[in-house]
Structure formats: structure tokens, C-alpha cells
Amino acid sequence: MAIFAYLRVSTQDQTTEQQLYAIEQAGHAVGERLVYTEHGVSGKIPAMQREQFKQLSTQITSGDSLVVAKLDRLGRDTMDVIATIEALIARGVSVVVLGLGVLDSSPTSRLTLTMLAAISQFERELIGERTKAALAIKKANGVQLGRPMKINNADLKASAQALLDGGTSWRKAATDLNISLSTLQRMMK
Template identity: 45%
Template sequence: MAIFGYGRVSTKEQTTENQRREIKAAGYTIDFWHADEGVAGKVSAVRRPQFVKMLSQIRDGETLVVTKLDRLGRDAQDVGATIKALATRRIEVIVLQLGKLDLTSAAGKLMLTMLAAVAEMERDLLVERIQSGLTRAKAEGKTLGRPALTTDEQRAKMIARFKAGESISALSRDYDVSRASVMRIVKPIPAVQ
């Protein structure tokens, strides 16, 4: 049975050669190497060209080796879905970062579940810290969000000109803002009660 290696780096300036060497140094003879270079981690595994190509070549019962868990997906949910899809094909998934642990085995699934729980907790804590910071900033009277592209006076003139029959496109050109910005000013969406 063949051993597939997979690597990924976020920018074109980086190379996956270190990942390939690390897999070989761990004692694996790579029969087929696939690498996505210049593909950000936020891109899900099934949207990475070389990962998709590898999935079409790897046969049921073969082995996939990666250096780190984040090479398999953008977040815990993506990694979990990827591992589950590989497990249905009885493809052994080895992540060097976790030691000699097949993530498709019972112990591997437990480890993956625990890692996913920790990752989810970290995301939740980050959201809490952001919300706390926003609340404090509002309490201090700070204005949040992007600065307005137009002044109150300009918005009033835009509305008057629109009511007088000027087009959205003309207003967009005159005030150097997008058509969508003009639309939000002259045709505001009524608040739902």
C-alpha cells in the first residue's frame, strides 16, 4: 500500500520542502507527494487543488502523512470532516505533531475530539474578549466601525438631489462613493418593529 505525503504553506515565498523532509526523517517513505503552496489555511481542504488531486489518487486502505493537524483543514470542523471522509475509505491518517497516532482509530478520534473542544473553547474565549473590549470602548464614548465617507450635510444634500430626480449613478460620481453607499443614504431600510 502506498504512503501519501501532503504539505501546505500560505504564501508563494514559502516552500513545503521542510514538511516533506520532516516526514522522511520520521521514517516514512513517501510514494506520492502533494503540496498546496500559496494556499491560506482559511481555505477548506476540499477547495485546495493539490489536496483534491491527492484524494482522487489515494486508494482505500492507504496512508496519508502530514506534519501538523492544521495541514488537514482550516478549523476543527473542517479537520473533523476531512478525517471522517478519509476514515470511511479506511485511509490511515498520521499527523507527526501528535506522534504515531492514526486519527481514524478509536484513540485518534478521541484525541481529535479533545483538540476540537479546545479549539472551540479558544474561539469562544476570543469572542468574549472582543465583546468585552467593544463594550468598554462604547462605555468610554469611542466611535466604533469605519468612519463615514460623507458628512451629515452631504447626506442631506444627496437626499434632496435624489428627491429632485438625480440618479444614483450621478450622486455616486459627484460624492465619490459607491452606488450602494448612495442607496443606503437615499433609500434607507425601515427599522423592523
């Protein structure tokens, strides 16, 4: 009966030290070779498409335990989290989520899992809605969204307009001005 730990952070500049510390402080003695860590891997990616989780899945067997610091470390997609945990439970693996307890095949565990995973996805969708609303407000207030133009020179724009008005093609005008065609097109909008 081995105890495995799965740690995941979404960006390369984050660390998993706090997750491992929390697991150890909760009394789970995880062997160094049984800790699987993902750096810079989004929770939106299905668990079985993540390299380290795939490796963990091939090593963990019936009677073993998988410990995670939080449910969202397994993923952000409700259906994927549920499918992942159910697949592990079907193989005889117990899944321990700190602060939540052991998830197994009991009705209480299944209810808890479904509710928490749904809340996690709901929070992610709310963040998306708030982001869209904030961008809409900025756009309504005249803020230029998107990548800024590399070149914002009135003289260059005037030269480009003169070339285009004189019948020069867009591609030739961009070449003559020593800028890319896409930069010319953005500048002339």
C-alpha cells in the first residue's frame, strides 16, 4: 500500500512546495519517488493528457492511495475530475483530498465530489464572465485592446497613404516603408 502525491501548478514561476508541505503536515508519508509534479500545466487539460499524471496512473495500483492538496489540483473540468477519480476508485485506489477526506465508492463521497467539482467549474466560469465584462467596459471607454502597434508614426502613416493613393499595392507599400504587410494594415485602420 503505497501513498502517491500529485502536485500541479499552472505556471512555470509557481512552486509546488506548499502543496507537498500541506500533504506532509496532514500526516501522509509520501516516498520521494512517488511524488508526481506538473509545472506550467493548466487544470483545463484533461488529467490523462498530462505527462506526469499519465505516468502516475501507470504506477498506482489497487490498495494504493493518491493524495492531493486540493481537488482543483486534479483539474478544473467537472466531468474530467469526476471521471478521473471514478477511474482510480474502480481500480481500487483511494483518493485523499486534504480538508475533504477520502473519496471512495460511497454515496456520500460521490455527492461531495460532484458538488465540489461543480463549484470549481462555476468559479472558473464566473472569472471568465468578469473578465469579459471588464474588457467590454474598457472598450466602451475607448481603451485600445489587443496588441499595441509597433509603429505609430503620423509621418509614416502619411507616407503610406500617399503610396496607396498613388496606386501602389499594399505589399509594395509595406516593402517600400520597411514594415510588414500586417503592420501596414493595422496602421491604416
